[in-house]
Amino acid sequence: MSSERRVNVAPVSKKNRASAAMPQKKAKLGQNFLVDPAAAQRIVEALGDISNSIVLEIGPGRGAITKMLSYRAGRLIAIEFDRMLAAQLRIEYSRTPNVEIIEADVLAVDFDTIIQGDLAGISDRQNHPPAKARVVGNLPYYITSDILLKLFKFNRNFDTIVIMVQREVADRISAASGTSNYGLLSATAQLYSDVEKLFTLPPGAFDPPPKVHSSVLRLRVNPKAEKLGVNADQFVSFLKLGFAQKRKTLVNNLKQHFPLERIAEAMKVTGLKPDIRAEAVSLEKMAKLFNLLR
Numbered sequence: 001m002s003s004e005r006r007v008n009v010a011p012v013s014k015k016n017r018a019s020a021a022m023p024q025k026k027a028k029l030g031q032n033f034l035v036d037p038a039a040a041q042r043i044v045e046a047l048g049d050i051s052n053s054i055v056l057e058i059g060p061g062r063g064a065i066t067k068m069l070s071y072r073a074g075r076l077i078a079i080e081f082d083r084m085l086a087a088q089l090r091i092e093y094s095r096t097p098n099v100e101i102i103e104a105d106v107l108a109v110d111f112d113t114i115i116q117g118d119l120a121g122i123s124d125r126q127n128h129p130p131a132k133a134r135v136v137g138n139l140p141y142y143i144t145s146d147i148l149l150k151l152f153k154f155n156r157n158f159d160t161i162v163i164m165v166q167r168e169v170a171d172r173i174s175a176a177s178g179t180s181n182y183g184l185l186s187a188t189a190q191l192y193s194d195v196e197k198l199f200t201l202p203p204g205a206f207d208p209p210p211k212v213h214s215s216v217l218r219l220r221v222n223p224k225a226e227k228l229g230v231n232a233d234q235f236v237s238f239l240k241l242g243f244a245q246k247r248k249t250l251v252n253n254l255k256q257h258f259p260l261e262r263i264a265e266a267m268k269v270t271g272l273k274p275d276i277r278a279e280a281v282s283l284e285k286m287a288k289l290f291n292l293l294r
Contacts, residue, residue, distance in 0.1 A: 035064065053074050087103075138163075148163075191283060243279075
């Protein structure tokens, strides 16, 4: 039988309880379920060979992708926030040994606890270490960035992430520096992974149909902080500062935390013009600037 367990979640402070309650309400009102079997199959196939892998599914909903994954994955862990949907899935897969349904807020889940324990289990059973876990999910539009940042924080557990997001968000995640869509989300995603845009789905692929198109991305986890010579957490904070106000130049954003003289010298050494904006700066040059300023 599929198992149920307690999941370590981060505590929510009194200050944040009110704000935390609002997204939960949004989630219930904003669910759009994938109903196109061909699209579901393409998404599952984008994960590659998962016969000896743990697959983490975020937001299985009615289980359009879950069913296909249950046949192919060595181990499937599906995290569903909606209590009723989680209960329905738990009943449906109660006799499927390789499937586990967890009712939880994915933003509060400790992936180290979930993934590492199951990796050890697969290794023990099959007498060889499995590949890292793979992630798949139809991400809620309003918390896409939060979920991605959470996955990047626990990137040591994953090697491939296949996600379905709003098309405009996908354009930002995959944008190259120097383009209008390039921003903090692009830079952060590309710091931790190699991004591929796979295909786009129309509203009719979902029930109820959303008002926007959705795109499927594949992120090959490939952290670049070491290669760039930066501390990942500190560099992400620097990126947030650089992209703080998109209409401002990079210098104007940075001068809130660094002396103007140091910024000017570092920009000169990096080969950046004084009036350049963050979206025009490559990840490599941004890392060089960060190292010079710190």
